[in-house]
Amino acid sequence: MAKSSFDVNKLLSQMTLEEKIGQLVQFNASLFGSSAAEITGPLEKLGVSSEQLKNVGSTLNFKGAGEVIALQDKHMKEDRNHIPMLFMMDVIHGYRTIYPIPLGLGASFDPELVKECSEMAAKEASAGGVHVTFTPMVDYVRDARWGRVMESCGEDPYLNSVMGAAQVKAFQGDDLSDDDRLATCVKHFAAYGGAEAGRDYNTVEISERLLREYYFPAYKACIDAGVTMLMPSFNSLNGVPSIANKWLMKKVLKEEWGFEGVVISDYNAIGELKKHGITDDMKKGAEMAFDCGCDIEMMSSAYINHLADLVREGRFSEKMIDNAALKVLELKKRLGLFEDPYHGASVEKEAAVCLTSEHRAISRRAAEGCAVLLKNNGVLPFSKSVKKIAVIGPLATTNEMKGSWSCNGENEDCITVYQGIKNLLPNAEVVTAQGCGVEWDNFDRSGFDEAVELAKSADAVVLCLGEYQKYSGEGNSRIDICLTGVQDELAKLITAATPNTAAVVFSGRPLVLKALDSHAPAILEMWWPGSEGGNAVARLLFGDANPSGKVPMSFPKALGQCPIYYNHPSTGRPKMTPEEVHQGYASNYIGEGNLPLYPFGHGLSYSNFVYETLELDKTTMTKDSEIKVSITVYNDSDVVGKEVVQLYMHDLWASTVRPIQSLIGFEKIELGARERKTVTFTVKETMLRFYDAECNFISEAGEFTLSTGCADNLLLTKSFTLEN
């Protein structure tokens, strides 16, 4: 569509104060339903009249193009100025065709794959009437108890930044008026992932230095990538809820970063200032949030009921309301809504573009690219000539493969593991038994015998384990992060019955897999893989696809290690000698080391990748020069595969304690049989900077190392010196 010439300033000049404030309000689509009986209750609860609804500028949570078009038509007739509404939705990992959860995307270490998935989601969602998606979620995470780690790309700021920026660019493209594009909204600013003890919505107390070093970079990367909107987080940050946190919203976001996009509160976050004990008075709540630069209030009624009074009383000038409303109108203009209020959506288009075989193929490839082969003693890949395969476990025949935040995806559209194996091997005998349940409080062992007998009768066993998909996502923190119920017991019996067994794990977080690791010959982590999960599992297990994902968030050996993360600051007693341990000075947990079961960056392949050399083009660097690092990898096998070449940096001496390793670069490459490739990274002085004790972002002269491999298994290392 040609760029819009619509005059938003002229429109604004014709609007009343209340109408302008309406643009700063977002309510659920259900509130705009046609039946008065349906809406009276919720509207009353919100303290909003149906007359006020006519000015409201945006909505969320609706079902498809049909509903969007009907609502838009109704709204544009009722609004005196006929301004189209913005339709926003959480398109997190697909709209109708669902691809792996963001933690899985993190595991892919593949921004190209993320781009392809996001473009597909944008195409489907825009056909379904969505204008803005509340994605990417780039909250930095360390505690796998938190249910929302599934929405993040994991424990590394750089990985989160790269993946967040890739999503912003792919969803938005070059021109938001393009029918296949969506505007994006980065969230949840800031440090929602730092919720104490991994309990959702819990308080966050983190030093400014840690915030800047680990938690902020991914939000900033999305802003640099051109994100349209930003959502402050629910949590209080160092004592003040983000929505009313002046330091965060005014000093960091506006003054330092110069963010000029639209800020939208999280769901009822202004209303929750009451529960936070900050204010019982919603006029005060409106004042605090608007003062902090929140343009749109989502699902509470502080703005619609109090902003006008705050202007009349002189607390805010009308010009400030104009500026915020103009930002919303400008966004509508950028999306081309004044010319086409549906942004190209139609029922026919939605049906035609969603869940096509082409989109299913993208989703399947994504599920394959995100899968991490955690362990393999050689049983995988299974031979395709096996005659009888037993698919066992509580997740063997379930189509609940989507994971949380699956938008308009349906379970019925997801392929089960059982079906996937039958699809791949139509001539094999495929049998199945559940063995036990997946609920945390299901201790029923009555299915064990049948499952064991079936396993004994098969040539290969696929053991489908994990956690219930409803145990991750918003409001789903876990007290324990084990395989739920009696799955570990089942796994022990099955692996003893048939050595040719591979465990496939489905989860929204890294689980504690220590017991499984001790007896399963192979473990494949699938996360929540989406619509094509079962087909992807089958292809991976039987060698039609080669696993290439890497761990994006450490898998602990025991829950007590949480929070556990590879980029830990050095400590004064990192490794104890046996004598010191004996004297009681151990830094290790009693009965367990400090290391995770599977570290960040770990992931096996059916290829055999050999890291041959790591070369630096110089060993000293000045602030204006750069170093080229070349890493050569050889595929010493006949199997084509992909490898993520990772580059880690360690600053050996600095005025502030530095992490033992930091990822500063990665590249996923494909290597043919017996092929060798060299990947070259450029290291610049800016990549060596950190926040000193006074929070200045600086680099300090001294010695650094550069290494490759994965976090706890660095294979090659060289050092260089940064000169003043």
Ligand code: BGC
């Ligand atoms: C979540 C956000 C989401 C919003 C709208 C909130 O509960 O925290 O991530 O975008 O709901 O659905």
